[in-house]
Amino acid sequence: MTTVVSRFLPIPFLTAAREATGRIRQYSTQSLDRYRRLASKDPDNVQPTLFTRLFMEEDKLTFDEIRNDAQTYIVAGSDTTSNTMTYLVWNVCKRPAMRDDLVAEVEATT
Numbered sequence: 001m002t003t004v005v006s007r008f009l010p011i012p013f014l015t016a017a018r019e020a021t022g023r024i025r026q027y028s029t030q031s032l033d034r035y036r037r038l039a040s041k042d043p044d045n046v047q048p049t050l051f052t053r054l055f056m057e058e059d060k061l062t063f064d065e066i067r068n069d070a071q072t073y074i075v076a077g078s079d080t081t082s083n084t085m086t087y088l089v090w091n092v093c094k095r096p097a098m099r100d101d102l103v104a105e106v107e108a109t110t
Contacts, residue, residue, distance in 0.1 A: 025067070025071060027074070028070040028074060029067055032070055036055055036063075039052065039055050039056070040055075043056065050073070051070070054066050
């Protein structure tokens with residue numbers, strides 16, 4: 001719905017949402033195409049992923065269905081990662097002793 005509306009109404013946040021959706025679709029298409037080429041070239045020597053079975057099964061989903069699932073996983077993974085990192089930074093900044101311990105541990109590894 002956002003995609004359709006944003007084509008006719010030049011509202012910045014709708015246009016930005018449509019463009020972001022297009023970038024995620026393009027990225028997921030490129031990634032799946034690359035993986036599909038690798039899997040078809042040497043199916044026994046490909047890194048197994050969530051999509052391995054989907055590409056190899058006889059009664060498989062269409063490429064568009066797989067791509068739509070990939071888009072969902074990309075967004076879901078990005079949101080949870082950013083939320084976790086935000087909470088981590090907040091928590092470390094709130095507790096100076098924890099920050100000092102973390103800094104000392106990182107310095108010890110370099």
